[in-house]
Amino acid sequence: MLCNASVTSRVNGQVASGPRGRAGTEIMSYRDALHWTMQDALQRHDSVLILGQGVDDHKGIFGSTTGLSQAFGADRVMDTPLAEEGMTGVAIGAALNGLYPIQTHIRADFSLLAMNQIINLAAKYKYMFGGRFDVPMLIRMIVGRSWGQGAQHSQSLQSLFAHIPGLQIVMPSSSQSILDTYPAVIDHYRGPVISFEHRLMYDLQFYVAPQSTQQETEPFGSRLVRPGEEVTIVATSIMVLEAMRAAEHLALVSDIQCEVIDLHCVSSPDWDLVMHSVEKTGRLVVADTSWREYGVCAEVCRVVAERNPGCLKAPVVTLGMQPAPCPTAKCLEDLFYPDLRQLVDALAVLVTGKEIHGLPLPDTQSMADVYKRFKGPF
Amino acid sequence: MENSQKFCELFFQALRIRLVEERIIELYPSDGIQSPVHLSIGQEAVAVGACRNLKKTDLVFCTYRSHAFYLAKGGNLPEMFAELYGKVAGCARGKAGSMHLAAPEVGLMGASAVVASTIPHAVGAALAAKRLGHDQVVVGVFGDGATEEGVYHESLNFAVLHRLPVVFLCENNGLAVHSSQKSRQGYNILEHARSYGLPVYQIAEGYDFVKVADTMSGITQHVRLTREPVFVEIRTYRYKEHVGPGEDFMCGYRKTEEWLAWKQQDPLEQYVNLAETFRPAILKEIDKAVHFAMSSPFPSVEELLRDVV
Numbered sequence: 001m002l003c004n005a006s007v008t009s010r011v012n013g014q015v016a017s018g019p020r021g022r023a024g025t026e027i028m029s030y031r032d033a034l035h036w037t038m039q040d041a042l043q044r045h046d047s048v049l050i051l052g053q054g055v056d057d058h059k060g061i062f063g064s065t066t067g068l069s070q071a072f073g074a075d076r077v078m079d080t081p082l083a084e085e086g087m088t089g090v091a092i093g094a095a096l097n098g099l100y101p102i103q104t105h106i107r108a109d110f111s112l113l114a115m116n117q118i119i120n121l122a123a124k125y126k127y128m129f130g131g132r133f134d135v136p137m138l139i140r141m142i143v144g145r146s147w148g149q150g151a152q153h154s155q156s157l158q159s160l161f162a163h164i165p166g167l168q169i170v171m172p173s174s175s176q177s178i179l180d181t182y183p184a185v186i187d188h189y190r191g192p193v194i195s196f197e198h199r200l201m202y203d204l205q206f207y208v209a210p211q212s213t214q215q216e217t218e219p220f221g222s223r224l225v226r227p228g229e230e231v232t233i234v235a236t237s238i239m240v241l242e243a244m245r246a247a248e249h250l251a252l253v254s255d256i257q258c259e260v261i262d263l264h265c266v267s268s269p270d271w272d273l274v275m276h277s278v279e280k281t282g283r284l285v286v287a288d289t290s291w292r293e294y295g296v297c298a299e300v301c302r303v304v305a306e307r308n309p310g311c312l313k314a315p316v317v318t319l320g321m322q323p324a325p326c327p328t329a330k331c332l333e334d335l336f337y338p339d340l341r342q343l344v345d346a347l348a349v350l351v352t353g354k355e356i357h358g359l360p361l362p363d364t365q366s367m368a369d370v371y372k373r374f375k376g377p378f
Numbered sequence: 379m380e381n382s383q384k385f386c387e388l389f390f391q392a393l394r395i396r397l398v399e400e401r402i403i404e405l406y407p408s409d410g411i412q413s414p415v416h417l418s419i420g421q422e423a424v425a426v427g428a429c430r431n432l433k434k435t436d437l438v439f440c441t442y443r444s445h446a447f448y449l450a451k452g453g454n455l456p457e458m459f460a461e462l463y464g465k466v467a468g469c470a471r472g473k474a475g476s477m478h479l480a481a482p483e484v485g486l487m488g489a490s491a492v493v494a495s496t497i498p499h500a501v502g503a504a505l506a507a508k509r510l511g512h513d514q515v516v517v518g519v520f521g522d523g524a525t526e527e528g529v530y531h532e533s534l535n536f537a538v539l540h541r542l543p544v545v546f547l548c549e550n551n552g553l554a555v556h557s558s559q560k561s562r563q564g565y566n567i568l569e570h571a572r573s574y575g576l577p578v579y580q581i582a583e584g585y586d587f588v589k590v591a592d593t594m595s596g597i598t599q600h601v602r603l604t605r606e607p608v609f610v611e612i613r614t615y616r617y618k619e620h621v622g623p624g625e626d627f628m629c630g631y632r633k634t635e636e637w638l639a640w641k642q643q644d645p646l647e648q649y650v651n652l653a654e655t656f657r658p659a660i661l662k663e664i665d666k667a668v669h670f671a672m673s674s675p676f677p678s679v680e681e682l683l684r685d686v687v
Contacts, residue, residue, distance in 0.1 A: 049509070075509060081539070086498045086532025093502020096487060097437065098510050101502075116529075120492050121499070129480040129488055130471030131685035165686050191687050268687075 028208045030201040033175035034064035034140075037182035038102070042072045045100055045186065051078045051087060052104030052140075061104050062142070062202050084113035091137050092122050100186060101137045108141035108196060109152045122192040123166030134190040138182070143237070143289060144199045145367075146333065151325035156288075158236065159295035161194050162267040168193045168220060169267040171289075173240035175206035177223075177264065184219035193219075198238040198289065200371040222270035224277070228257035230351045231283040234274055234300050236263050239287040239319070242367065246343040253360050256351050266296055271303050275311075278304055282313035283350050287343060292320040314353065317346045339367060386652070388430065388587040392422040393646055393653055394660050395446045398455065401664050402445075402462065403623040410672065411462045413475030418446035420585075420617035420640065424549050425450035427590025428517065428612075431598045432485070437503050437516045439496040440489035441549075442477040447519060448489075453481035455663065459671035467674040471681060493554075494520055494527035497546070501533045504542035508605060515601045517545045523554030525567050534574045537607040545594075545601055546571070546609040550584075551616040556631045571609040584614035585643045615640040 028036070041048045050065060056079045060066030069077035080087045084105070091101035105111045111118065118139070125135045144153040162169045170185075172178045172195060185193050209215075225240065226247055235243040240262045247258035259277050263269045278284050284304060288296040297318035304316065319338040327333055341361050348357045399417045406415070418425065425446035429438070432451070440447045448458060454469065461468030462476055469481055480488040487503065490496045500518030507514040524530050525548065537544050548567060552559045572578045579597060583589050590612060597608050617637060619626040627634040641647045 047510075049505075081532065081535055083529075083532035083536065085529045086501075086536060089495065089498025089529060089533065090502035090505060090536060093439070093499035093504075093516075094506040094509075095502070096499060097503035097506035097512075097514075097516075099506045116492060116495060117498070121490065121495055125488065126687070127685045128470065128474055128478050130469070130473050132470060132480050132482050133488065168687060 026208050026210050027205050028175045028179075029203060029205050030172075030175050030178065030197070031063045031203065033178040033206075033208070034197065034202075035066065035068075037178055038065055038068060039071075040183060041100075041102065041186045042068060042076060047098060047100045048102060048186065049076055049078065049094060049099045050102045050104070051080050051091065052106070053080055053082060054106060055079060055104055061106055061140075062199065064202075065104070084110055085117050088114035088117035088139070089121065091139075092117060092125070092135055095135045095137045096125070096133055102186075103137065103139045105139065105141045107153050108143050108157050109155050111139070111141050111157065118161070118167070118192070118194070119164050123164050126191060127166060135192050136190045137192050138185060139192065139194045140197060141194060142197050142199050145337070146200065146330075148328035148330070148333075149326065150328040154326040156196060156237070156290035156321075158196050158266050159290060159299070162296075162299075166191070167267060168265065169196070170194070170219065170265050171196045171198075171237040171263070173201075173235075173237050173262050173264065176208045177262070179208060179214060180217040181219040184217055189219065196237060196289075200367070201238055201241075204371060220265040220268055222264050222273050223262040224259070224273060225262050226258065226260035228259035228281070230256045230281055231258050231285060231347055232274070232277040232281045233258050233260045233285045233287060233347070234263055235260065235287040236266060236296055237289045238367070238371070239289055241371075242338075242340055242343055243287055245340055245362075246347055249340075249344055249362050250347060250359070254348070256347065258347060263296065263300075266299075271307070274300065274303065275307050279308060279311040282311060284312065285317045285319065285343070285347060285350065287319040287338065290320055291323060292318045293323060295320065314350055317350055319343060319346065337367060340370075384591065385588055388423075388426050388591060389645060389649065389652060390656050390660075391426040391450060392587055393656055394663075395422040395425065395449050396646055397657070397660050398449065398458075398664055399445060401668065405668070406623040411476075412464060413462055413477070414621045415445075415462070415476045415623065416443040416621050417618045417623070418443055420644070421549060421551060421614045422446050422646070423585050423587035423590055424612045424614050427587045428519075428547060428594045430591040431595040432515065432517070434484050435512070436514050436598075437485045437487050437500070438519060439487050439500040439503070439517070440479070440519050441493070441496070441521060441524075442489055442491040443521070444479050444489040444519075445476070448479040448481060448486055451481065451486040452484035453479065453486050456667040456670040457481075459667045460674050463671040463674070464676060465671055465674040466677040466681060467670070471684075472677045473681075473685075494524035494530050496520070497524065497530050497533040498536075500544050500546075501537045501542055504537065504544035504607075505540065508540070508542055513602060515543055515545060515598050517547050519547045519549055521554070522548060522550040522552065522559050522567060523562065524548075525570070526554075526562060534571065534576070534607075534609070538574050538576050541606045543601050543605040544607045545597060546607065548609070548611040549614055550611050551614050553616060553620070553632070555620045556629070558632070568609075568611055571611075576607045576609055579608070579610040581610065581612045583643070584612045585640065585645065587645070617641075
């Protein structure tokens with residue numbers, strides 16, 4: 001679905017700018033959007049089963065499943081043993097026999113214990129058996145960040161899964177994105193979907209379209225979230241918000257208009273949308289939540305290089321995590337992730353063609369400080 | 379016994395599976411079947427005995443060694459041969475080969491080449507059956523090697539915890555590729571399974587399809603009525619090499635005497651006259667199935683990217 005969004009950045013205030021499908025007038029947090037879609041799925045489909053470690057406890061996967069086990073029963077919102085591979089296999093078996101499982105990993109890192117079931121089984125059941133089976137299921141993986149999440153609570157593993165044919169990988173970047181994606185996937189898509197939810201966005205408030213105007217949307221593909229002329233920013237997840245902040249800063253201090261594309265479905269992006277934009281602007285910045293090597297950044301560059309490398313007026317710039325495991329000390333962690341200042345500077349250098357461009361940069365501020373309004377432990 | 383209808387029916391089914399696989403052995407050198415084959419020869423009685431009392435709506439999840447279960451559950455023979463030949467008329471349109479046979483129309487829910495990986499699928503299917511109020515019994519078939527995998531234990535725990543209508547069927551041929559069970563396991567499979575808190579059974583005479591069928595009949599009935607899990611270990615013997623059409627007794631990892639002793643008990647080896655009675659009809663059926671496979675078209679180019687998502 002293509003849509004324009006013109007929104008005001010109020011990340012430091014109450015409402016974050018982000019991609020919006022339609023003119024949003026109601027406000028809903030990322031967490032509440034998740035909770036709403038979980039409740040909605042349970043209400044509308046008797047076949048829906050939510051399973052994961054702690055889905056029924058008082059914290060309810062950071063509030064996204066709170067109270068649902070009490071409301072719908074422990075057999076529909078089910079706490080599980082600490083058995084990631086086994087429970088993913090159980091979800092596959094349940095899907096093969098009529099249920100729609102929604103599995104949660106409170107940290108995406110834990111899904112690595114289930115790689116066999118996800119990659120060898122769920123991704124292949126349809127193809128390997130000649131289309132005889134469908135495995136409709138949603139796996140929610142939460143990407144942690146800040147407060148010392150460290151090496152094993154912070155990984156953003158989208159490229160690992162997007163590499164595998166048979167899986168659809170989405171990265172909702174706003175409350176509206178969740179409302180647009182989850183119900184459509186649960187209602188209509190018959191294969192395994194993995195969604196990477198960014199923990200830092202849970203507390204953010206977004207504008208969303210009023211319930212009465214919610215429409216059926218295409219859950220996959222990419223979204224044009226800000227039109228611009230000078231440079232294309234292709235971003236994922238929370239980096240879409242950073243891209244919007246950078247774009248709005250540059251619009252305030254210069255004539256530079258950035259076009260921002262939320263890649264959204266990294267397994268099957270709308271490449272025509274990306275190419276059309278890059279061909280128009282001639283400049284490309286890719287901002288991903290993970291490592292750049294062999295990841296989304298590399299993949300976007302591959303497609304541009306294959307389709308129309310001649311459209312680029314300058315080399316591509318990519319932003320992602322530093323090539324190391326995530327450190328815990330905040331001073332190191334702040335260096336590990338790209339910040340707004342780096343992004344704005346990269347955009348300004350790219351568009352002006354000058355290392356010393358003279359445009360004012362925003363105050364260096366760690367993204368975690370901007371987005372996080374909670375403190376650990378959690 | 380050998381004259382009873384039950385014996386004759388089971389004998390026929392087991393013989394049919396053996397003759398199918400013997401035909402695969404005959405055809406294999408021609409390279410028409412370009413797929414690794416893990417033959418069930420020697421283990422047919424487990425499959426025909428276990429499936430005898432299952433309904434079409436009951437579900438079976440298998441391993442890569444599943445020709446026997448595919449046929450015993452009612453899978454279509456011409457489609458199986460077409461699958462082995464990589465033809466679009468195969469049960470998986472030529473994308474599965476020997477290791478991933480499936481026939482959902484009769485409850486054969488697929489086979490995986492990764493040891494133990496379908497055990498939790500049986501548990502999950504049983505969870506769905508319980509939630510949706512079906513009277514299905516679900517059977518997860520796996521070998522002794524699978525009990526060494528973590529997911530086996532995760533599956534047992536979950537099935538017992540939620541009292542799910544699943545039969546854990548350990549088809550124990552004592553070998554993981556070429557490694558003996560005692561070189562791999564520091565536990566007793568049955569005792570270990572029992573510690574999870576479910577009823578366990580052992581059938582030592584895995585060649586005796588009547589005994590397997592009778593015991594499995596009681597177990598299936600129990601699971602259907604109580605909606606609770608059961609574990610059963612059936613001892614059996616693999617006559618052929620781990621993968622491929624040959625024998626490998628000359629390789630030294632096991633003794634020919636074991637095989638000969640097992641064959642002494644194997645009704646398909648012992649009741650030669652009965653086998654001769656059934657053989658012509660079965661061979662005719664196999665001829666037709668092979669002809670169907672060989673004369674069917676290969677998948678077209680469009681098949682390559684069909685059914686990915």
